[in-house]
Amino acid sequence: xxxxxxxxxxxxxxxxxxxxxxxxxxxxxxxxxxxxxxxxxxxxxxxxxxxxxxxxxxxxxxxxxxxxxxxxxxxxxxxxxxxxxxxxxxxxxxxxxxxxxxxxxxxxxxxxxxxxxxxxxxxxxxxxxxxxxxxxxxxxxxxxxxxxxxxxxxxxxxxxxxxxxxxxxxxxxxxxxxxxxxxxxxxxxxxxxxxxxxxxxxxxxxxxxxxxxxxxxxxxxxxxxxxxxxxxxxxxxxxxxxxxxxxxxxxxxxxxxxxxxxxxxxxxxxxxxxxxxxx
Numbered sequence: 001x002x003x004x005x006x007x008x009x010x011x012x013x014x015x016x017x018x019x020x021x022x023x024x025x026x027x028x029x030x031x032x033x034x035x036x037x038x039x040x041x042x043x044x045x046x047x048x049x050x051x052x053x054x055x056x057x058x059x060x061x062x063x064x065x066x067x068x069x070x071x072x073x074x075x076x077x078x079x080x081x082x083x084x085x086x087x088x089x090x091x092x093x094x095x096x097x098x099x100x101x102x103x104x105x106x107x108x109x110x111x112x113x114x115x116x117x118x119x120x121x122x123x124x125x126x127x128x129x130x131x132x133x134x135x136x137x138x139x140x141x142x143x144x145x146x147x148x149x150x151x152x153x154x155x156x157x158x159x160x161x162x163x164x165x166x167x168x169x170x171x172x173x174x175x176x177x178x179x180x181x182x183x184x185x186x187x188x189x190x191x192x193x194x195x196x197x198x199x200x201x202x203x204x205x206x207x208x209x210x211x212x213x214x215x216x217x218x219x220x221x222x223x224x225x226x227x228x229x230x231x232x233x234x235x236x237x238x239x240x241x242x243x244x245x246x247x248x249x250x251x252x253x254x255x256x257x258x259x260x261x262x263x264x265x266x267x268x269x270x271x272x273x274x275x276x277x278x279x
Contacts (some may be wrong), residue, residue: 002060015049015278018224021078022210023065024057025194026230026265027247035071041073044275049278052218054078056207058193061086061093062146063131076217080123080162081180081201081233082210085217089101091126095213096137097201098160099188105157107184107200108164114183115176121147121165121198132156133195138196164197164200174197177232187264190252193233204237226277228262228270 020043024030028035043053053075057064065088068077083097096128119136123129131147132155133139139147150156154184156164166177177192180200184190187207189201216226227234227241228249238244238257246258247269255261262269 015046015051016047017046017226017242017277018050018051019215019218019220019226019273020046020053021056021241022229022270023227023229023234023237024055024059024064026249027228028055028068028265028270030266033067036268037270039271041231042271043111045278046274052076052220054211054214054218055088056082056211056227056229056234056237057175058085058191058199058207058231059083060129060131061127062129063123064221073127078210078214079205080210081193082205082207083125083162083202085210085214087172091127094217095210096125097205097209098125098161099163099200101157101161103162103187103203104164104200107188110183110187111166111180115168115171117169117177119167119169120153120156121163122279123165125160129159129162136169137165162201165268166198166200167196191233192231194231197234207233207263208236211237212240226273228273230265245269 020241030123047053056078058081064079068088075270077086077088079086086094120134121137122132132150133147134150138268173192177190177198186203188203189205191199192197222240223242225239225241226243228245229237230247232251232253234254235257244257244258246261250265262273
């Protein structure tokens with residue numbers, strides 16, 4: 001999948017944005033973790049017309065780079081909910097923000113005091129950072145991905161982390177995210193990133209944080225950006241970007257703040273919008 005530096009011009013199309021930011025799961029990727037030929041062609045046309053394409057995902061780099069390699073993507077990618085900016089072409093981590101482990105442990109204690117015991121996973125920092133998965137944590141979301149099981153929670157705190165994943169035996173994702181946010185206040189960030197995926201992040205960190213850093217590297221402004229997403233973790237990205245497009249399969253909270261709702265990730269939602277702007 002081609003990527004381009006902004007500022008060029010295509011022979012056949014004029015595109016009103018200089019940056020196209022796309023989430024991965026539920027947005028750019030279909031359910032089988034592929035990108036349709038129509039969507040590939042629309043993104044290629046946008047880049048030929050002078051835009052850059054940036055992937056912005058909640059996945060950390062180790063759970064993202066195999067997908068980007070398979071797509072032939074060589075641009076910048078914002079990973080781990082904005083904590084990491086990754087150069088896919090060079091296979092190099094450019095920036096990384098870590099979660100204060102003492103603060104995270106304190107926040108976790110406050111949340112469990114309110115909702116009871118949680119099943120946990122943790123994403124270690126770095127280009128090859130492991131994902132640790134504790135007892136009871138369900139890992140099917142997003143397909144089979146490598147992880148290391150643990151039984152002793154102290155193992156989570158041994159090395160720097162990007163984030164923690166939380167699951168509750170009875171609370172739904174929105175309920176857990178709301179309860180966690182209320183319990184910790186501004187101590188850490190809490191976000192619902194997908195089915196079964198509630199995360200603890202460094203305070204103030206969002207997809208918009210990483211996207212703004214990546215855009216600055218490309219010399220692109222927020223107003224020149226069109227963003228596509230499907231989950232509440234994309235809300236800050238929509239607030240930052242000049243135009244936000246929610247997929248037809250998007251969470252209601254994201255649809256409520258979107259400038260436009262397109263078709264689903266299975267029905268060429270990204271391509272439909274890009275083609276209209278390129279026409």
